Amino acid sequence: MRQIPDxxxxxxxxxxxENFIHPPYKTKVGERLAYWALAKTYGIKxxxxxxxxxxxxxxxxxxxxxxxxxxxxGLTPENEPVIGFELVDDNGLVYPASAExxxxxxxxxxxxxxxxxxxxxxxxxxxxxxxxxxxxIGLPAAPFKTIINK
Numbered sequence: 518m519r520q521i522p523d524x525x526x527x528x529x530x531x532x533x534x535e536n537f538i539h540p541p542y543k544t545k546v547g548e549r550l551a552y553w554a555l556a557k558t559y560g561i562k563x564x565x566x567x568x569x570x571x572x573x574x575x576x577x578x579x580x581x582x583x584x585x586x587x588x589x590x591g592l593t594p595e596n597e598p599v600i601g602f603e604l605v606d607d608n609g610l611v612y613p614a615s616a617e618x619x620x621x622x623x624x625x626x627x628x629x630x631x632x633x634x635x636x637x638x639x640x641x642x643x644x645x646x647x648x649x650x651x652x653x654i655g656l657p658a659a660p661f662k663t664i665i666n667k
Contacts, residue, residue, distance in 0.1 A: 525553040528568050531657045535645040549656065565590070568656030569623070574638055576665050580628040581638045588623030590653045595621065601648020602627045605637035614638075616650075625650065637664055 527549035532540040540546055556566035569585035569592060576582075581604065585592065599616035604627065606612065616627045627638055641648040641660040650658040 523558070525550075525557055526659070527553055528657045528659045530641060530645075530660065531647065533645070565652060565654050565656065569650060569652050569658040571640070571659065571661040571663060572623075574663060574665055576635070576667055579633050579635075580626050581635060581665055582619070583625045583627055583638060583640075585623045585625070585658065587656070588652050591621045592618045592623060592625065592658075593651050593653060593655075594618075594649055597649075599625055599648070599650050601641040601646060601650060603639040603642070604629050604632045604635040605639070606632045607634055607636055609636075611639070635665055637662060639663075 527546070529540050529546050529549070532542040532545050534541065552564070552566040555561045556564070565587060567587045569588040572584045572586045574581050574583045595618055599618060602614040602616040602625070604612050604614045612629045612632050614627045614629045614632070616625050618625055639662040640650065640658060642662040646660075648658065
């Protein structure tokens with residue numbers, strides 16, 4: 518998507534259903550697409566047009582710090598656990614992970630006490646998995662998986 522000009526994407530996983538491929542909340546989908554088009558096609562500035570998108574991660578003391586674009590004004594939920602993250606260990610086994618936002622930033626700390634040397638971090642990377650990570654205007658984070666560079 519970043520390599521092809523004039524192409525965009527909006528996250529709609531939070532608007533869907535596990536049993537139906539088409540999201541029932543078409544107006545919300547249209548609003549999100551309109552935000553993207555206004556910003557990227559028509560050059561209108563001054564508003565957030567995307568939910569958080571994975572930028573980079575690093576391993577620090579057995580925990581993964583994941584940084585996001587489109588979270589510069591902070592991420593939510595701030596005072597409750599972030600749901601939807603998983604870690605992969607050196608044997609390729611996938612574990613649910615705990616996650617929390619670091620001090621109102623665009624960084625989420627992810628860990629599992631049983632995964633001391635994670636090789637991969639994922640967010641909602643399944644056919645249907647709801648997470649609760651959003652930016653401060655309520656747009657949801659995009660699913661992703663990435664290898665952790667050490």
